[in-house]
Amino acid sequence: MDKIEQLTTWLQQSQRIVFFGGAGTSTESGIPDFRSAQGLYSENGKRGYSPEEMLSRSFFEKETELFFEFYRSKLIHPQAKPNPVHNVLALLEKQGKLLSIITQNIDGLHQMAGNQKVLELHGSIHRNYCTTCRHSYTLDDVLAQSGVPRCPIDQGVIRPDVVLYGESLNQDVLEKTVEVLSQADLLLIGGTSLTVYPAAGLVSYFRGQHTVLLNASPTGHDRHADLLITDPMGSVMEKVQQRL
Incomplete structure (x- = not known):
């Protein structure tokens, strides 16, 4: 058999x-996957940061704009x-x-x-929420904005409901x-x-x-x-x- x-x-x-x-x-x-020869982690990160570092909770909080630049270009495939x-x-x-x-x-x-x-x-890229008021947003809501997505209710950052390094x-x-x-x-x-x-x-x-x-x-x-x-x-x- x-x-x-x-x-x-x-x-x-x-x-x-x-x-x-x-x-x-x-x-x-x-x-693309993460750990193969052609995977995401085989690439050099932006400005000297590794992909793992750029997908961490601390990086999201300190370098929010650069986080979303990387996240949009590498992790969202609509x-x-x-x-x-x-x-x-x-x-x-x-x-x-x-x-x-x-x-x-x-x-x-x-x-x-x-x-x-x-x-x-x-987690999932299709679930997103405001870090301030916790209001929920879809992936389309995030893609409708450029740069750092903001909550129209209170201007809080909308983050993906995904598990980052350090979480x-x-x-x-x-x-x-x-x-x-x-x-x-x-x-x-x-x-x-x-x-x-x-x-x-x-x-x-x-x-x-x-x-x-x-x-x-x-x-x-x-x-x-x-x-x-x-x-x-x-x-x-x-x-x-x-x-x-």
């Missing part, structure tokens, strides 16, 4: 599937559309087989594909993540290097039957996978979708 056939068989047999995904899930939608990975996961949810998606991504493509059971560990993950999301992982019978890990903690450590809560790891480069979790696929995720899921 080849790997595509094995993956398809396990997907058909499973009833409580959890997908744990990272930036590689969206690369075939035209969104034209991106779901790819076959997102579409297969939406199909699995429609079939009643998908317990949850746990994503480190902030792009909202899973919801755009039709998924509703999505736990966003690092903690949402406790409710973490608790729900642990709960669904402990209930899953099949764990799909896709497009993540599993090097970002505490997110990467969460997969250890899985107690189910099979772990499938889809990632182009090696990870520290490879030895725990029952099935390891290094082919491009989009092409793999396209073939899987034809067989489901």
